[in-house]
Amino acid sequence: MFYSFLRYVVAGLLWLINGHVKAQDKQQLPEGPFVLVAPHRSWLDPVFLALAAWPHHFSFMAKSELFKNPLLRWLLVKVGAFPVDRAHPGPSAIKVPVRALKQENKALMIFPTGSRYSADMKGGAILIAKLAKAPIVPAVYQGPGTFWSLFKRKPAIIRFGSPVEPPKGRLTDEALATFSDQLQEKFAALDHAINPDYKYIPDKKKYLEEKEHGDV
Secondary structure, X not given: OHHHHHHHHHHHHHHHHOOOOXXXXXXXXXXXXXXXXXXXXXXXXXXXXXXXXXXXXXXXXXXXXXXXXXXXXXXHHHOOEEEEOOOOOOOHHXXXXXXXXXXXXXXXXXXXXXXXXXXXXXXXXXXXXXXXXXXXXXXEEEOOOOOHHHHHOOOOEEEEOOOEOOOOOOOOHHHHHHHHHHHHHHHHHHHHHHOXXXXXXXXXXXXXXXXXXXXX
């Protein structure tokens, strides 16, 4: 209930500031649970992805440090986020999202590149999808990267790709690397479909700040 309420509030505020989010190929989203994966480029990524995929409800992975603030913790839990210790993930980093997919019938949003500055794929999203027997849907976001840039009313565009099944058999290092390469290719194709000239350029200053705090 709170998720739906917050969605309308956030959507209204963003419409006033930036305009409507443009969702392309939304028909690609499955009816049942799925794992939505996207490259992490801005803290706005999950907001616009969730708005574009409505009425699907998501659970989210969030770094455990965010849950230290009581008010922020309450908000994160209300919107379906769960904490993950990125230095020492532990079994719960896999079990909690798998349970959400299988028992709570929620979709899962995850950024397999980890930090917004990394291009290295990680196997967590693939393993979770495989254990939950859920398809993986690639997506990309092109648009404002900071709160203040929203006021420039630059278009916020989300493009969804076709669902893909996780690899069959054992998830060997080779199988993970092959599938990760395929996802990277899909991200590149989705970006190109939105804008053939698009190129993501990370903020180096923020990269160094996140690296210093162990977020990269």
